[in-house]
Amino acid sequence: MVEVLVVLTTLGGVLLGPLGWVFWRDRREARALAVRADIQHAVRRALKGDSLVSVEVTSKTPWRAGRVLLSAPADWEWLLAPLLDTVLGRVPPGYEVVLRPSQRSAFGPGPRARAFSRAA
Numbered sequence: 001m002v003e004v005l006v007v008l009t010t011l012g013g014v015l016l017g018p019l020g021w022v023f024w025r026d027r028r029e030a031r032a033l034a035v036r037a038d039i040q041h042a043v044r045r046a047l048k049g050d051s052l053v054s055v056e057v058t059s060k061t062p063w064r065a066g067r068v069l070l071s072a073p074a075d076w077e078w079l080l081a082p083l084l085d086t087v088l089g090r091v092p093p094g095y096e097v098v099l100r101p102s103q104r105s106a107f108g109p110g111p112r113a114r115a116f117s118r119a120a
Helices: 002-046 081-090 111-119
Strands: 054-058 066-071 095-100
Touching (some): 002 054, 002 081
Parallel strands (some): 066 095
């Protein structure tokens, strides 16, 4: 009787464990997508249309806070400052807001900086 109980418990864990993990992961991703949609909508309304601001959301887990990442291209970081209050009002508890500085090219200054250096 004990052997049957051990086999059924092991078999149930092997079959239902991955199914539970997938269900839990899908719910986390759905929540992150809902948060992203809400924040993206707020950003579009604040800037009165589409903009160059990118919104990425990483889902919250029991061992790590969720993350809302706002980024803009080089020389457009000024778009992020007026959005901070709007975004902070929409971020749920357990999430952190990160403003990513623009990434400069590894091949030197961008075309705008080169144009200014030629003009000088």
